[in-house]
Each structure stands twice: as C-alpha cells, then as structure tokens.
Amino acid sequence: MPISPGYLATLSTVVASYAIATLGLNITMGRAGQVNLGQAAFVGVGAMTSAILATRYDLPFWLCLPIAALISFAIGSLIGVVSIRLRHDFLAITTIGFNFIVIYVFLYYEVFGASYGIAGIPKPSIMGFKLRGFWYAGLSWAILGLAALLARYLDKSWMGIAFESIREDEEVSESIGISVRKFKILAFAVGAMYGGIAGSLLAHFKGYIVYSDFSFPYSIMILSMSIVGGIDTISGAIAGSLIVIMLPEIFRPLMEYRMVIYSALIILMLFLRPEGLLGRRSIVLEKVRAILVEGTRGES
Amino acid sequence: MVSTEALLQHLVSGLTVGSIYAATALGLTIVYGLLKVLHIAHAAVYVIGGYAAYIAYTSTGSIVLAVAAAAVVPAVAGVVLARILYMPMLEKPRHIPLMLSIAAFLLIEELIANIFGHHPKGFHIEGVPTDPIDIGGITIRPSSLIVVPVTVLATIALWVAYNRTKMGIASQALVQDMEVAQALGVNMPFIVYVNFAIGSILAGIAGLLYAVHYGSISPYMGDVVAYKALVVIVLGGFGSIMGALVGGLILGVAEEVLTSYLGYILPREAYAFIVLILLLILRPQGLFGRAE
Numbered sequence: 001m002p003i004s005p006g007y008l009a010t011l012s013t014v015v016a017s018y019a020i021a022t023l024g025l026n027i028t029m030g031r032a033g034q035v036n037l038g039q040a041a042f043v044g045v046g047a048m049t050s051a052i053l054a055t056r057y058d059l060p061f062w063l064c065l066p067i068a069a070l071i072s073f074a075i076g077s078l079i080g081v082v083s084i085r086l087r088h089d090f091l092a093i094t095t096i097g098f099n100f101i102v103i104y105v106f107l108y109y110e111v112f113g114a115s116y117g118i119a120g121i122p123k124p125s126i127m128g129f130k131l132r133g134f135w136y137a138g139l140s141w142a143i144l145g146l147a148a149l150l151a152r153y154l155d156k157s158w159m160g161i162a163f164e165s166i167r168e169d170e171e172v173s174e175s176i177g178i179s180v181r182k183f184k185i186l187a188f189a190v191g192a193m194y195g196g197i198a199g200s201l202l203a204h205f206k207g208y209i210v211y212s213d214f215s216f217p218y219s220i221m222i223l224s225m226s227i228v229g230g231i232d233t234i235s236g237a238i239a240g241s242l243i244v245i246m247l248p249e250i251f252r253p254l255m256e257y258r259m260v261i262y263s264a265l266i267i268l269m270l271f272l273r274p275e276g277l278l279g280r281r282s283i284v285l286e287k288v289r290a291i292l293v294e295g296t297r298g299e300s
Numbered sequence: 301m302v303s304t305e306a307l308l309q310h311l312v313s314g315l316t317v318g319s320i321y322a323a324t325a326l327g328l329t330i331v332y333g334l335l336k337v338l339h340i341a342h343a344a345v346y347v348i349g350g351y352a353a354y355i356a357y358t359s360t361g362s363i364v365l366a367v368a369a370a371a372v373v374p375a376v377a378g379v380v381l382a383r384i385l386y387m388p389m390l391e392k393p394r395h396i397p398l399m400l401s402i403a404a405f406l407l408i409e410e411l412i413a414n415i416f417g418h419h420p421k422g423f424h425i426e427g428v429p430t431d432p433i434d435i436g437g438i439t440i441r442p443s444s445l446i447v448v449p450v451t452v453l454a455t456i457a458l459w460v461a462y463n464r465t466k467m468g469i470a471s472q473a474l475v476q477d478m479e480v481a482q483a484l485g486v487n488m489p490f491i492v493y494v495n496f497a498i499g500s501i502l503a504g505i506a507g508l509l510y511a512v513h514y515g516s517i518s519p520y521m522g523d524v525v526a527y528k529a530l531v532v533i534v535l536g537g538f539g540s541i542m543g544a545l546v547g548g549l550i551l552g553v554a555e556e557v558l559t560s561y562l563g564y565i566l567p568r569e570a571y572a573f574i575v576l577i578l579l580l581i582l583r584p585q586g587l588f589g590r591a592e
Contacts, residue, residue, distance in 0.1 A: 035395045037399070037402070082577065082581060085580075085581050086580060086581070088393060088394045088395045089336075089338050089394040089395050089398045090580050090584065091395075092338075092395045092398050092399075093338060093398075093527070093530055093576065093580070094576070094577050094580055096527060097527070097573035097574075097576045097577050098573075098577070100527065100569065100570065100573045101566075101570050101573050101574060101577075104566055104567050104569060104570040105566070105570075107567065108566060108567055108570075217406065220402065220403070220406060223399065224403075227399075256414055257410065257414060259406050259407070259409075259410040260406075260407050260410045260411060260414070262403075262406070263402075263403035263404065263405075263406040263407035263410070264403075264407055266399060266400070266403040267385075267400055267403045267404065267407070270396060270399060270400055270403075271388075274396070
C-alpha cells in the first residue's frame with residue numbers, strides 16, 4: 001500500500017470531517033435520543049451552501065463555513081419541528097425521506113449543480129497563503145477540536161441534562177418543566193449544524209461536490225461510525241470515524257465491498273456492543289472503571 | 301389540457317407500477333402488524349426473488365421453475381432474516397430492528413451487485429408478447445395485463461387466507477395481543493415465520509413481475525421499492541392487506557399524474573417521500589384507518 005504524505009493528509013482530513021458529522025449525530029441520537037437516519041442530508045446542505053457561496057459569490061472560506069453552519073442549523077430545526085409529532089421508527093423513516101428529498105432537490109436544480117455538481121471550490125487561505133495538504137488537515141482537526149469542546153460545554157450545560165431527560169422519558173420531562181418541544185428542535189438543529197460544518201470542510205477540501213456525495217448510503221456510513229465508536233460520546237465519534245474510514249483503506253481489496261462492511265459493522269455492533277466501543281456504558285470503559293474502583297476500594 | 305385519453309393512459313401505467321409497489325408492500329404490512337418492525341430488508345428479498353427467477357430461467361428455460369425459484373428462495377431468505385434479525389430484538393426500541401433491517405438490505409444489495417455485476421441484466425421471458433396493444437387510443441403493454449391481475453389475485457388470496465384459515469386467525473390474534481394469544485396456545489415463532497414466508501413469496505413474485513414488466517433486473521431495483529413500500533403501508537394503514545393494495549395503486553397512479561402535470565418541480569421519486577412525511581405528521585393512521 002503506497003503511503004504518500006498527500007494520501008495521509010487526505011485521509012486525516014476526511015476522518016476529521018466525518019468525525020464532526022458523527023459528533024452531531026451523537027448529540028441528536030445518542031444524547032437526546034432522537035433517531036436521525038439522514039445525517040448525510042445535513043452534510044449536503046452545509047457543503048452546497050459553502051460551495052455556492054464560494055463559487056458564485058466569491059466569499060472566503062472563513063465566511064462560508066459559519067454561514068453553512070447557520071443554514072444547516074436552520075434546516076435542522078425545521079426537521080426538529082417535524083420530529084415533535086413523531087417517535088422512534090416513524091421519525092426514522094421521516095429522516096430517511098428527508099435525505100431522499102434533499103438529494104432530489106440537489107439533482108433537479110441547476111443552482112446545486114444538478115447532475116454535474118459544483119467544481120472549483122477554492123481552498124481557504126490566510127493572508128495569501130493557501131491551506132492545502134497537511135495544513136488543511138490541521139485546520140480540519142482544529143475545527144474538530146473546537147466542535148468537540150463546544151459539544152462538551154453544551155453537554156455539561158442545562159441542555160445536556162434536558163437532552164438526557166427527554167431521551168429517557170418525554171412525559172416525565174414535560175411534567176418536571178422541561179420543554180420537550182424546544183429541546184427536540186435543538187437536538188436536531190445542533191446535530192445538523194455539526195453535519196453542515198463537516199459538509200463545508202469536505203466541499204472546500206475536495207473542490208468538487210455532486211448531489212450523490214450526500215445520498216442515503218452516506219447517512220448509513222455516518223450511522224455506522226456512530227454505532228461502532230459509541231453513540232453518545234465525543235471520543236466515540238472520533239474513534240468511529242477513524243475505524244470506518246480506515247478499514248477499507250487498510251484492506252484495499254475490500255474497497256468494492258465498502259457498503260457491505262459498513263452494514264455488517266452496524267449489524268454486528270447492534271448485537272454485540274449496542275453502546276459502541278467507547279460509548280458511555282461500553283464494556284471497555286466499564287472494565288477500566290472496574291479496575292480503578294477495585295483498586296481504591298480494596299476487597300469490599 | 302387534461303384529455304381523457306391522456307388521463308386513461310396515465311391510469312394504465314400508474315396501475316401497473318402501483319401493482320408492483322402493492323405486491324412488495326403486502327409482505328411489509330403483515331409483518332408490521334405482527335412484530336411492529338419496519339422490514340426494509342423486504343426489498344432485498346424482492347431483489348433476491350428477481351435474481352433467483354433469472355438464474356432459474358436462464359439455466360433451465362422453464363417458466364414454471366422460474367416462478368418456483370421466485371417463491372422458494374425468497375421464502376427461505378425472509379424466514380432467515382426474521383430469525384436472525386428480528387426475533388432476538390423484539391424487546392428493543394423499535395428503531396433498533398429498523399436499523400438492522402436497513403443494514404441487512406444494503407448488505408444483501410451490495411453482495412448481489414458484487415456477485416452478479418452492478419449493471420442491469422436483460423431478462424425476457426419467451427412467450428410474453430412485448431408489442432403494445434392499442435385499445436381506443438390507449439396503448440397497453442401486454443405485461444400490464446399480467447402484472448395487475450396477478451397482484452390483485454394475490455391480494456385477494458392473502459386476504460382470504462388471513463380471514464378464513466386457522467393460521468390467518470392465529471396471526472390476527474397475535475396482532476391483537478401477543479401475550480394473550482400465546483397464553484391461549486398460539487405458537488408465536490411458527491406463525492411469525494409463516495407470515496414472513498408468505499410475505500417473502502409475494503415479494504419474490506413482485507421481483508419477477510418487475511422483470512416481466514421492464515424486461516430486466518438490477519441489483520438496485522430494490523432501492524425505490526424499499527422506501528416506497530413504506531409510503532404504501534402508511535397510505536393504506538399499517539397492517540391492512542386491502543389497504544396495501546389500494547395504497548400501492550393510489551401511489552402508482554398519483555406519481556404518474558403528478559409527474560406529468562407538475563413534473564418540472566421535482567422528480568417523480570420525490571413525491572412519494574413528501575407524501576410519506578405529510579401523512580406521518582397529519583394522518584399516521586393512514587388514509588382509511590381510524591385514529592386509535
């Protein structure tokens with residue numbers, strides 16, 4: 001397997017970007033318990049926003065990214081509003097439907113590049129210095145770092161507690177004064193915003209995007225990252241993205257079977273480790289915790 | 301602008317496509333009634349049916365064997381899926397088996413694509429005429445005359461089996477209350493597998509009908525059906541057999557008509573999903589169902 005610096009830079013950028021998208025899914029689904037099987041659609045919204053702003057209006061990356069985040073946040077809240085009336089499997093198929101509709105809109109309207117896609121999306125630059133290769137990889141990991149910090153901050157705030165509460169029991173949450181509506185909308189909006197940021201990063205990195213980059217199988221890929229890594233933790237999102245991106249790269253002959261691997265991973269994990277490798281209730285962490293607790297408590 | 305002839309033409313093509321939707325949705329609706337699982341992998345069973353028939357037909361040239369393969373192989377596949385994916389997950393939140401089902405669907409679809417090739421395969425059955433028939437200005441493809449009646453007959457047969465046989469009554473008892481029915485001696489796993497087998501046979505036959513109508517099969521022919529069958533069972537009301545038939549036909553005709561009169565707003569496939577989301581929000585009990 002050839003390992004060139006360019007290849008490493010590409011891989012690490014892709015891993016970081018998808019880790020951000022997965023982090024968003026972990027907030028919506030893992031923390032707040034709102035099933036979202038259409039995360040790729042939000043990645044697409046962010047990517048298209050960024051691409052259009054950069055190629056048609058010549059806006060710099062530093063403006064495109066926040067606007068992409070805002071637009072995805074807005075679209076995410078729309079889905080959040082819809083989610084108020086739906087639960088579990090009905091919500092799940094609604095998000096699938098949303099993913100399909102978004103793809104058809106991208107495919108059907110010239111603004112989104114229709115079937116040709118949008119090319120010539122510029123790389124960001126700082127005072128004339130173009131960020132490419134490892135510089136761009138560094139930038140995406142820095143943004144992942146910021147995204148993780150924000151996720152941690154939100155999780156420790158009132159919002160994190162409310163999310164956990166509506167995940168466990170909506171009626172009880174409502175009765176103790178948590179606005180289930182507000183937090184369901186927020187859960188989708190924040191998760192979508194992360195998706196949008198990931199999309200913007202990917203768009204400026206690849207320079208060319210087309211509607212099919214955000215189709216439903218990509219949602220399943222992001223889902224497999226979440227389920228493999230751990231559905232409710234930050235470390236889980238990063239580990240999941242790393243594992244899922246690297247697997248077909250390490251085993252090159254399996255490239256053709258990528259979707260097979262992702263789906264098999266989902267099935268295996270749901271049966272064997274539903275909390276993921278690094279989820280909050282994961283066996284790996286429990287073992288570590290058990291050893292530490294044993295150590296301090298003695299033989300009690 | 302809307303001529304009667306054009307409308308009738310849309311009706312004929314819509315009913316044909318709608319029949320294929322309905323045939324795949326029948327299995328989905330009885331399974332949903334029993335296990336409350338959205339069995340997306342049913343679409344994989346449909347693809348398996350198409351390929352089983354293709355292999356049987358190309359290697360033996362016998363139509364009877366093709367039909368048998370389109371029934372037996374999917375039936376086995378459906379029961380295996382139920383045993384592996386759903387039975388151990390009955391106590392879990394309903395989105396867990398749904399995710400399993402989607403993953404299984406993509407897994408089987410990609411395996412078929414990798415084994416038999418990503419491109420569609422021509423599949424013409426000899427003896428089925430392909431020249432369109434002209435009746436009063438409306439062109440009807442002979443395949444429509446096979447697809448629609450087969451689906452309608454299959455639906456009626458299923459409905460009768462469901463309401464008149466012991467097995468059907470037992471299934472209905474399980475739908476009503478799984479625990480009480482089991483306490484009264486209904487063998488739950490067995491009835492579930494019989495339902496999966498019957499639903500999967502219908503999906504396999506639908507796969508064959510697809511081949512008859514389009515003259516080809518493709519590993520990705522399940523993509524559209526996988527999620528559209530959901531629209532159909534939401535339209536017809538979850539668990540209703542006649543609802544699935546009517547829902548499928550309505551969806552087929554509505555798509556045909558909407559695409560020809562509003563075709564420039566969105567592509568054909570998008571309408572189904574918009575209808576799905578609107579229905580789930582506004583009338584989750586289906587068009588004909590009563591609110592619980």
